[in-house]
Amino acid sequence: MTQMAHDLPYLIPEMVVLIAGAGALVFEMLRLSRAALAFAAGGLLLATGLTLPLLGVDTEVFGGTFRIDTLSIWAKLILLPATVLSLLLARAELAGSDREGTVYSLLCFVTFGALVLAGSGDTMFLVLGVLLSSLGAFALVAHPRNDAATEAAMKFFVFASVTGGVMIFGLSYWFGGTGSTLFTDLVHLDKTPLAATIGLAAVITGLGYKASLAPFHFWAPDAYEGAPISVAAYLSVVPKIGAIFALAQVARDLPTTTGWPFVVASVAVLTMSWGYLAALVQENVVRLLAYSSIAQAGYFLLGIAAAGASSLALASLVVFAAAYAAMNLGAFAIIQCTGRTLDAFTGMGRTRPVTGIAMTIFLMSLVGIPPLAGFSGKFLLFGAAIDAHFTWLAFVAILNSVLSLAVYLRIIVPMFRPRDEGGETVVQLHGHMLLIRTVWLIALIVSLGLGLAAQLLLGAID
Amino acid sequence: MFPIVSTTLFLPLLGALSVMALRRTPASVVHGIGILTSALVLAGALWMWSRGVDSGGFSQVEQFDWIPTIGASYRVGVDGISLSLVLLTAFLFFLTFIFSANVRERPHAYVILMLLLETASIGTFTALDALLFYVFFEVSLVSMYFMIAGWGHEDRQRAALMFFLYTLLGSLPLLLAILGLYLGSDPHTFDMRAWIASPPLTGTAAMLTLVAMLFTFAVKTPVFPLHTWLPAAHVQAPTAGSVILAGVMLKFGAYGLVRFALQMTPDAFRQAGVVVLVFGVFSALYGAFAALAQSDLKRMVAYTSVNHMGYVIVGVAIAALTTQPAIRAMALDGSVLQMVSHGLVTGALFFLIGMLNDRAHTREMDSFGGLLKFVPLLGWSFVLAAFASLGLPGLAHFPAEFQIFLATLREEPVALIVILGIVITAGLYLRAIGKVFFGAPREQWAGMPDLNAREVLTLAPLLVLIISIGIAPSWLLGTIHQTTAALHF
Numbered sequence: 001m002t003q004m005a006h007d008l009p010y011l012i013p014e015m016v017v018l019i020a021g022a023g024a025l026v027f028e029m030l031r032l033s034r035a036a037l038a039f040a041a042g043g044l045l046l047a048t049g050l051t052l053p054l055l056g057v058d059t060e061v062f063g064g065t066f067r068i069d070t071l072s073i074w075a076k077l078i079l080l081p082a083t084v085l086s087l088l089l090a091r092a093e094l095a096g097s098d099r100e101g102t103v104y105s106l107l108c109f110v111t112f113g114a115l116v117l118a119g120s121g122d123t124m125f126l127v128l129g130v131l132l133s134s135l136g137a138f139a140l141v142a143h144p145r146n147d148a149a150t151e152a153a154m155k156f157f158v159f160a161s162v163t164g165g166v167m168i169f170g171l172s173y174w175f176g177g178t179g180s181t182l183f184t185d186l187v188h189l190d191k192t193p194l195a196a197t198i199g200l201a202a203v204i205t206g207l208g209y210k211a212s213l214a215p216f217h218f219w220a221p222d223a224y225e226g227a228p229i230s231v232a233a234y235l236s237v238v239p240k241i242g243a244i245f246a247l248a249q250v251a252r253d254l255p256t257t258t259g260w261p262f263v264v265a266s267v268a269v270l271t272m273s274w275g276y277l278a279a280l281v282q283e284n285v286v287r288l289l290a291y292s293s294i295a296q297a298g299y300f301l302l303g304i305a306a307a308g309a310s311s312l313a314l315a316s317l318v319v320f321a322a323a324y325a326a327m328n329l330g331a332f333a334i335i336q337c338t339g340r341t342l343d344a345f346t347g348m349g350r351t352r353p354v355t356g357i358a359m360t361i362f363l364m365s366l367v368g369i370p371p372l373a374g375f376s377g378k379f380l381l382f383g384a385a386i387d388a389h390f391t392w393l394a395f396v397a398i399l400n401s402v403l404s405l406a407v408y409l410r411i412i413v414p415m416f417r418p419r420d421e422g423g424e425t426v427v428q429l430h431g432h433m434l435l436i437r438t439v440w441l442i443a444l445i446v447s448l449g450l451g452l453a454a455q456l457l458l459g460a461i462d
Numbered sequence: 463m464f465p466i467v468s469t470t471l472f473l474p475l476l477g478a479l480s481v482m483a484l485r486r487t488p489a490s491v492v493h494g495i496g497i498l499t500s501a502l503v504l505a506g507a508l509w510m511w512s513r514g515v516d517s518g519g520f521s522q523v524e525q526f527d528w529i530p531t532i533g534a535s536y537r538v539g540v541d542g543i544s545l546s547l548v549l550l551t552a553f554l555f556f557l558t559f560i561f562s563a564n565v566r567e568r569p570h571a572y573v574i575l576m577l578l579l580e581t582a583s584i585g586t587f588t589a590l591d592a593l594l595f596y597v598f599f600e601v602s603l604v605s606m607y608f609m610i611a612g613w614g615h616e617d618r619q620r621a622a623l624m625f626f627l628y629t630l631l632g633s634l635p636l637l638l639a640i641l642g643l644y645l646g647s648d649p650h651t652f653d654m655r656a657w658i659a660s661p662p663l664t665g666t667a668a669m670l671t672l673v674a675m676l677f678t679f680a681v682k683t684p685v686f687p688l689h690t691w692l693p694a695a696h697v698q699a700p701t702a703g704s705v706i707l708a709g710v711m712l713k714f715g716a717y718g719l720v721r722f723a724l725q726m727t728p729d730a731f732r733q734a735g736v737v738v739l740v741f742g743v744f745s746a747l748y749g750a751f752a753a754l755a756q757s758d759l760k761r762m763v764a765y766t767s768v769n770h771m772g773y774v775i776v777g778v779a780i781a782a783l784t785t786q787p788a789i790r791a792m793a794l795d796g797s798v799l800q801m802v803s804h805g806l807v808t809g810a811l812f813f814l815i816g817m818l819n820d821r822a823h824t825r826e827m828d829s830f831g832g833l834l835k836f837v838p839l840l841g842w843s844f845v846l847a848a849f850a851s852l853g854l855p856g857l858a859h860f861p862a863e864f865q866i867f868l869a870t871l872r873e874e875p876v877a878l879i880v881i882l883g884i885v886i887t888a889g890l891y892l893r894a895i896g897k898v899f900f901g902a903p904r905e906q907w908a909g910m911p912d913l914n915a916r917e918v919l920t921l922a923p924l925l926v927l928i929i930s931i932g933i934a935p936s937w938l939l940g941t942i943h944q945t946t947a948a949l950h951f
Binding site: 312315353364367369370371375379380382383386387391394395398399401402405406409413416417454455458459 | 527528529530531532571593596597600601603604608611612619623626627630631634635637638641642644645
């Protein structure tokens with residue numbers, strides 16, 4: 001019982017998130033969608049505030065199965081505000097629709113799952129986290145209840161079931177090899193390399209599907225396309241970062257003698273290149289950004305491949321996660337008020353210059369052009385990779401950055417081109433502009449500020 | 463001491479912000495802000511120059527912590543090499559703003575981008591922190607991309623994209639090199655002065671880093687065979703864009719070659735010096751021959767840039783190869799002076815071709831003839847700039863090229879074959895002048911107006927400087943030499 005008294009205070013933010021989700025559900029039952037939104041957003045912000053005192057703590061709870069460390073604390077500080085922004089985007093898009101409050105509630109629960117993933121110190125928590133974050137995500141994708149959304153959710157669900165099954169199957173080998181489910185016991189796997197390899201492949205499968213790593217990414221473009229844009233924005237950020245951080249937790253304890261860094265590096269190359277090559281041919285901006293977010297997941301893997309070998313690795317993951325959350329949510333917010341096709345963006349930069357410039361900044365940040373946030377993140381990731389003697393990987397990542405420029409210029413170039421004669425000249429605005437503007441304005445401030453003031457974040461991580 | 467370097471560096475940014483704030487003001491006010499801001503920047507640069515530089519090392523250094531966790535700081539300062547390039551930059555931007563005062567197409571965005579480009583350019587030359595350098599280096603690409611894409615000629619989208627992809631692909635290896643130097647330095651720092659004082663890498667690591675840097679700077683300079691983006695970008699860019707691209711941005715590559723490659727990996731550069739020299743020689747000759755084959759005036763001048771920058775590369779390579787400090791200083795003096803001269807001369811030529819294009823809407827030499835009769839001021843200015851470009855004694859390129867060739871003769875006489883480039887450029891300029899300005903006057907151009915006050919104001923200072931560097935280069939060489947004479951590695 002005393003152990004419980006020690007453990008629980010560390011988990012207050014997570015509990016507040018759960019209460020926020022449950023409370024939103026209660027308000028939805030009372031048909032008070034606005035109150036549901038306020039309760040959920042307020043709860044998430046409260047949880048963010050309650051996380052701040054934990055900064056610098058490095059401990060574990062429940063016998064080492066859940067960690068309160070840099071990764072899990074920063075996961076809260078990044079994912080909770082990102083979820084609040086997603087709530088605002090969802091409100092702008094779905095206000096007045098059926099079961100609006102359930103969306104807010106589901107967003108809280110899925111975020112809870114992502115937080116569990118980011119802090120897991122035990123294979124069972126990995127399974128739990130994947131389940132918690134997936135179940136709600138299926139419902140979110142299916143929310144519009146039309147054919148496209150239902151099909152997308154089905155695809156998502158089937159994919160998740162198979163990869164989840166594979167992961168649990170593979171994890172049993174790790175349990176067999178070490179006699180324990182704790183990550184800290186993974187060191188013993190150097191005696192049973194085969195079990196280590198099978199387990200690793202399985203973990204990459206299970207978490208790779210969550211993080212949309214190639215070749216487990218097939219669900220993502222379809223799901224994002226079928227889902228509401230706000231949900232796509234959310235799925236491309238929150239569960240993905242949760243899964244990446246979970247992978248980092250595994251990577252920290254897995255002995256490098258099993259050769260896993262090379263495996264991760266190979267997946268990184270495949271993911272980055274595939275993502276951008278596929279993005280080059282998309283006409284639908286949501287699909288384009290879906291493939292872009294697949295490719296960006298590959299960049300995260302640079303930090304994971306370097307985990308344990310470079311002191312920059314964890315910091316680079318956190319900085320890039322914060323940057324990625326800001327720039328990706330910002331870009332999706334602007335899609336939400338512009339349209340899903342590339343054609344909708346033609347001339348947008350001329351009729352609405354401020355929005356156009358903001359979108360340009362988000363996309364340039366995704367490329368990694370200094371002095372934007374994406375550059376800070378990528379720069380540290382490259383540094384971590386080189387520090388861990390993965391210079392070739394950094395080089396491939398850099399080549400992909402050039403490829404990514406071609407991808408993002410496909411949106412930027414038409415934005416500043418005049419609309420053709422006879423085309424629709426009046427730009428159609430979708431949803432509640434005020435909410436959307438608030439979201440992208442916040443994202444813009446972070447994208448600009450984090451590039452110039454990276455020290456604020458780096459100093460806090462140490 | 464007043465932080466004049468930072469003030470000069472961020473003044474254009476301030477100007478850009480004020481233009482952003484004044485969204486409804488008429489174009490004339492916006493252009494006025496541009497001219498005023500760039501005039502203040504020029505004053506700042508002259509102030510820096512009046513303070514002078516110390517021999518050996520950097521002076522007027524200003525710094526504060528930026529990302530202390532990884533050892534990156536905001537550090538700026540100048541030495542003789544960067545100061546002369548800052549002067550060139552401030553000067554060219556000022557004239558460009560005067561020239562562009564008639565731009566009526568989205569003037570706000572135009573001035574904002576140009577001012578952003580000015581901050582990025584001055585920042586690139588004054589940064590003493592590698593991360594800061596990289597930031598400015600890349601921001602300049604973005605601004606130039608939008609300049610070409612927004613105000614260029616017919617095929618601008620493709621040219622802008624090619625420019626951006628090419629130079630971004632080109633600059634990323636530099637990022638790897640910077641990371642390599644950073645991880646090699648002990649303690650980890652991005653301080654360029656520390657890297658210069660004790661080069662952090664040796665052996666294979668240094669060579670790989672050098673190769674990465676050479677790749678970047680070769681694209682930027684540009685050196686054959688990585689020059690293919692240049693003619694397209696130049697031809698499609700608006701006149702102001704071409705002037706800045708040739709006058710300022712091509713210098714990033716040559717400056718980086720001296721500042722990074724030569725000073726931070728000197729031993730590796732010495733080993734690879736001959737290869738660099740061969741590329742420089744070939745590039746200079748190739749540029750001259752390619753220019754000879756052009757009938758479009760702007761394309762022709764664009765290719766002569768490849769030729770002129772080839773001489774700069776030759777000078778830097780000679781400086782790396784030689785063991786005698788006197789020859790090294792001579793070669794570097796020549797290279798840096800060549801950068802400045804090229805900025806002035808090519809800037810003047812691009813302005814003139816832009817003026818011609820504004821009047822005739824064509825740049826094909828065959829469609830002109832006898833223009834000197836109708837536009838004597840424009841014509842004689844072009845003749846003067848062209849003569850300067852082909853290296854006539856008494857004009858800006860001569861003292862620079864003379865020093866480069868003299869150092870080459872003393873160190874690597876075989877490479878003097880590069881001097882053939884002068885003969886070819888002389889031929890092509892004489893042909894161009896003959897076709898465009900002499901010969902039978904065509905009645906078609908009879909009504910062509912000569913230079914107006916704005917254009918004279920743009921050109922006259924350039925021509926005065928071209929002559930004064932040609933006759934008495936010592937006023938600028940003195941500053942450059944203070945630094946080059948003290949270099950030791």
